[in-house]
Amino acid sequence: xxxxxxxxxxxxxxxxxxxxxxxxxxxxxxxxxxxxxxxxxxxxxxxxxxxxxxxxxxxxxxxxxxxxxxxxxxxxxxxxxxxxxxxxxxxxxxxxxxxxxxxxxxxxxxxxxxxxxxxxxxxxxxxxxxxxxxxxxxxxxxxxxxxxxxxxxxxxxxxxxxxxxxxxxxxxxxxxxxxxxxxxxxxxxxxxxxxxxxxxxxxxxxxxxxxxxxxxxxxxxxxxxxxxxxxxxxxxxxxxxxxxxxxxxxxxxxxxxxxxxxxxxxxxxxxxxxxxxxxxxxxxxxxxxxxxxxxxxxxxxxxxxxxxxxxxxxxxxxxxxxxxxxxxxxxxxxxxxxxxxxxxxxxxxxxxxxxxx
Amino acid sequence: xxxxxxxxxxxxxxxxxxxxxxxxxxxxxxxxxxxxxxxxxxxxxxxxxxxxxxxxxxxxxxxxxxxxxxxxxxxxxxxxxxxxxxxxxxxxxxxxxxxxxxxxxxxxxxxxxxxxxxxxxxxxxxxxxxxxxxxxxxxxxxxxxxxxxxxxxxxxxxxxxxxxxxxxxxxxxxxxxxxxxxxxxxxxxxxxxxxxxxxxxxxxxxxxxxxxxxxxxxxxxxxxxxxxxxxxxxxxxxxxxxxxxxxxxxxxxxxxxxxxxxxxxxxxxxxxxxxxxxx
Numbered sequence: 208x209x210x211x212x213x214x215x216x217x218x219x220x221x222x223x224x225x226x227x228x229x230x231x232x233x234x235x236x237x238x239x240x241x242x243x244x245x246x247x248x249x250x251x252x253x254x255x256x257x258x259x260x261x262x263x264x265x266x267x268x269x270x271x272x273x274x275x276x277x278x279x280x281x282x283x284x285x286x287x288x289x290x291x292x293x294x295x296x297x298x299x300x301x302x303x304x305x306x307x308x309x310x311x312x313x314x315x316x317x318x319x320x321x322x323x324x325x326x327x328x329x330x331x332x333x334x335x336x337x338x339x340x341x342x343x344x345x346x347x348x349x350x351x352x353x354x355x356x357x358x359x360x361x362x363x364x365x366x367x368x369x370x371x372x373x374x375x376x377x378x379x380x381x382x383x384x385x386x387x388x389x390x391x392x393x394x395x396x397x398x399x400x401x402x403x404x405x406x407x408x409x410x411x412x413x414x415x416x417x418x419x420x421x422x423x424x425x426x427x428x429x430x431x432x433x434x435x436x437x438x439x440x441x442x443x444x445x446x447x448x449x450x451x452x453x454x455x456x457x458x459x460x461x462x463x464x465x466x467x468x469x470x471x472x473x474x475x476x477x478x479x480x481x482x483x484x485x486x487x488x489x490x491x492x493x494x495x496x497x498x499x500x501x502x503x504x505x506x507x508x509x510x511x512x513x514x515x516x517x518x519x520x521x522x523x524x525x526x527x528x529x530x531x532x533x534x535x536x537x538x539x540x541x542x543x544x545x546x547x548x549x550x551x552x553x554x555x556x557x558x559x560x561x562x563x564x
Numbered sequence: 565x566x567x568x569x570x571x572x573x574x575x576x577x578x579x580x581x582x583x584x585x586x587x588x589x590x591x592x593x594x595x596x597x598x599x600x601x602x603x604x605x606x607x608x609x610x611x612x613x614x615x616x617x618x619x620x621x622x623x624x625x626x627x628x629x630x631x632x633x634x635x636x637x638x639x640x641x642x643x644x645x646x647x648x649x650x651x652x653x654x655x656x657x658x659x660x661x662x663x664x665x666x667x668x669x670x671x672x673x674x675x676x677x678x679x680x681x682x683x684x685x686x687x688x689x690x691x692x693x694x695x696x697x698x699x700x701x702x703x704x705x706x707x708x709x710x711x712x713x714x715x716x717x718x719x720x721x722x723x724x725x726x727x728x729x730x731x732x733x734x735x736x737x738x739x740x741x742x743x744x745x746x747x748x749x750x751x752x753x754x755x756x757x758x759x760x761x762x763x764x765x766x767x768x769x770x771x772x773x774x775x776x777x778x779x780x781x782x783x784x785x786x787x788x789x790x791x792x793x794x795x796x797x798x799x800x801x802x803x804x805x806x807x808x809x810x811x812x813x814x815x816x817x818x819x820x821x822x823x824x825x826x827x828x829x830x831x832x833x834x835x836x837x838x839x840x841x842x843x
Contacts, residue, residue: 228692228701229685235666235705236688320658448660449674455654458623460727461647461675505662505707 239506246502250514254302257521261298262290265529269294300418300426300485301520301538303433305495307481309516310440312492313499313509314474317451318467319380322553325493326365326478329384332487333391334364335479340395340413344402351428354483361479364391365471416488416539418524429484436480437513440473444509451507488539490546491516497553519545573597574763575620575650575731579629582612582619582787588627589615590787597731597780602757602764604774607784608808613767614655614735616784620765621652621733647675651729655736657720659708665719666704669694672726694725697759698752714745721752732756734766738773746770750777771808775799775822783807799823 263269267289269277277283277290312325326332338360342348348356368387372380392414399410443466449457450467458464478492498519499511520538523545527536573596582590589612597603597620605613618624620631622638631638638646651672659668672694673687695701698718703711708719717737724732737753738746754777756762768774774781775795783791783798785807791798804812804825817824 228696229688231701231704232666232670232688232692232695235664236670238705239664239667317660320660446674449671451660452671453654453658455618455623455652456657458643459621459647459650459652459654459724459733460671461644463643500661503662505709506667507660 239504242504243506243508243511246499246508246511247514249502250499250511250518254514254518254521257518257525258298258302261301261521261525262294265294265525267294296421296423296426297418297524298521300421300429301524302517303426303429304418304481304485304488305491305517305520306437306513307429307433307477307516308488308491308520309495309499309512309514310437310509311474311477311481312494312496312516313507313512314440314444314447314470314477315492316496316500317447317507317509318470318474320451320453321377321381322493322497323381324384325496326361326474327487327490327492328388329368329381330364330387330391331361331384331475331478332482332492333388333395335361335482336413336487337391337394337398338363339483340398340410343413344398344406344410354428354480357483358476358479361475361482362472365475412537413486415537415543416482416486417537418485418488418520419535419537421484425484429480432480433477436473436477440470440477440509443470443473447507447509486539488520489543490549491519491542494519494542494546494549497549572599574599574634575765576632577616577620577629578632580616580619580626580631581628582615582624583627588787590619592629593787593789595620595782595789595792597763597765599763600757600761601779602754602777603766603780603782604778605765605767605782605784606769606771606774606807611784611807612787613784615787617733617735617765617767621650622646623652644675647727647729649729650731650733651724651727653720653724653732653734653737655739659716659719661709663708664704665695665700665706665708665711665722666691668708668719669700669722669726672723672728675727690728691722691726694722697725697756698722713740714742714748717741717745717749718752721749725756729762731763731765734764736767736769738768738770746773753777771799771804771825772817775824776817776820795822799825 263271263274267286269286269290273283273286274290277287281287308327312327315325316322335357339353339357342353342356364387368380368384372383395410395414399407399414402410446462446466447470449460449462450470452460454464454467457467481488495512495516499508499515500506503511519542523541524538527538527541530536575597577593577595580590580593580595581588593616595616605616607613615624619626622631622643625639633641633646633650669691670683670687673683673690676687677683692701695704698721700715700718700722703715703719708716711719721737734753738749741749750773753764753766757764778795781793781795781798782789783803790807791803799814800823801812801814804810804814811828813826813828814823815826
């Protein structure tokens with residue numbers, strides 16, 4: 208390296224860069240890419256294992272050949288029903304919501320440059336949940352209209368938080384967001400006290416989040432929506448590595464600030480559709496981003512966040528179902544139990560913001 | 565007036581008023597940035613110098629008047645097109661966590677990439693050249709967070725260089741640097757101006773370093789130009805008193821033979837008979 212440096216200094220003014228300097232650049236660019244491929248590969252493998260465990264193992268074990276026979280239409284009494292109506296939809300829904308929450312978390316944390324600025328911390332998820340609960344329990348809405356209500360709720364809360372906190376994010380945004388989350392939670396709890404016992408079970412689900420007992424049409428709808436939103440996110444997210452340099456630097460490089468607002472909006476919608484399908488599963492967005500980032504040497508990776516989110520939800524659902532015998536914990540309880548200590552650890556490490564200056 | 569784009573300037577401000585909400589900070593300002601020169605904007609705290617630079621870099625929308633780049637209103641030009649002509653280094657740029665030097669400098673190539681265009685060897689070479697010019701090639705695979713303040717600032721300059729623009733705007737590029745690193749940074753920019761002919765506009769705090777490095781000096785007070793011209797024309801005892809409200813003497817810098825401002829402080833005036841030793 209030092210030899211290269213001296214040769215650079217003695218090079219005549221204005222001469223083109225020698226080949227070896229470009230080579231240094233090429234080599235230095237390669238290492239982080241290799242690391243990223245490893246992270247994505249590793250998380251992908253972890254997701255595969257968790258998914259397979261969720262579908263095949265548990266209190267009713269299905270062999271791999273049986274699983275494929277069921278998938279291709281053979282009816283195996285008992286097993287077919289359990290796989291097609293319980294295990295598989297649960298696993299698929301867990302995967303889809305995990306991806307949605309993970310990407311949303313990555314978008315928020317990167318754009319707002321703060322690991323605490325995740326949609327589940329600043330009230331976006333509970334906003335979606337609260338409006339959905341009111342729509343179901345008080346207005347008697349069902350199906351797609353509930354999802355739309357959830358999206359409107361999420362966007363409204365996000366806008367209110369943004370307006371009250373001012374345009375620059377930071378700690379104000381997080382404080383206002385935590386306040387908004389508490390307010391939304393109290394709305395859900397109020398509705399909880401106003402409904403009869405049957406509805407109360409339903410409302411409870413909107414408080415913790417669960418991938419249990421969701422029918423295929425809902426899952427298909429979520430998959431379809433994600434099929435539109437995720438490529439769009441990828442397309443707009445290519446400039447994320449410019450946006451994360453801050454508004455001024457990004458504008459200097461020709462990326463308008465409006466681009467990051469658009470990415471945040473996409474994050475809000477991703478959260479809202481996931482909440483509409485499975486409720487506000489706690490702390491998935493919040494955990495997925497930093498985990499993927501830590502694996503990737505501190506660098507942003509949306510794909511990593513997506514995979515980490517999916518691993519978290521699928522694995523948490525599996526643990527919640529079988530960890531304590533005869534108790535079927537909703538997935539949100541498990542992710543909450545993991546997330547709370549993580550939050551404390553993050554605060555204790557004093558990494559709530561980036562460098563102080 | 566509005567078509568004030570002589571061939572000697574590509575970037576100019578015409579009756580420019582900038583501000584936040586109803587509070588104008590820069591009012592009715594005319595400025596022509598000379599091509600291929602180093603222009604330094606100086607002034608007291610809160611005189612509007614950073615605001616003016618942000619306005620010139622199209623980060624602030626004018627309340628009235630306009631910034632012209634190549635004769636056209638800068639805000640009406642596609643931002644990516646502007647980014648290929650005019651680079652910007654803000655005051656305290658923040659490097660994302662874990663980003664390596666090559667990665668950060670490579671992001672300066674963004675304006676040159678289209679919707680489907682990927683990284684090519686041209687980009688590798690542009691980054692390599694930027695690293696060499698700023699003497700940071702040896703840091704290529706280091707993480708930016710872990711560098712010293714002086715190294716980090718050179719890496720940011722390298723990013724702006726990789727952008728390959730004819731104009732470069734810098735907002736106090738020497739803040740938080742000790743005096744040796746300040747001089748090193750300004751030498752680097754002077755070299756860049758000499759070698760590549762890059763037009764440089766920067767805001768600086770230190771009046772004496774400004775006088776040493778500027779071809780063209782602009783002194784602001786309350787958002788208006790008080791004096792403009794060569795350092796020798798601008799840095800006079802009267803102008804310094806008007807701009808900074810500071811009693812002073814101006815002598816000849818023994819090293820660069822540019823004006824050197826020596827403050828006359830109240831503390832000294834009380835202690836001893838004033839300034840007889842000064843020429």
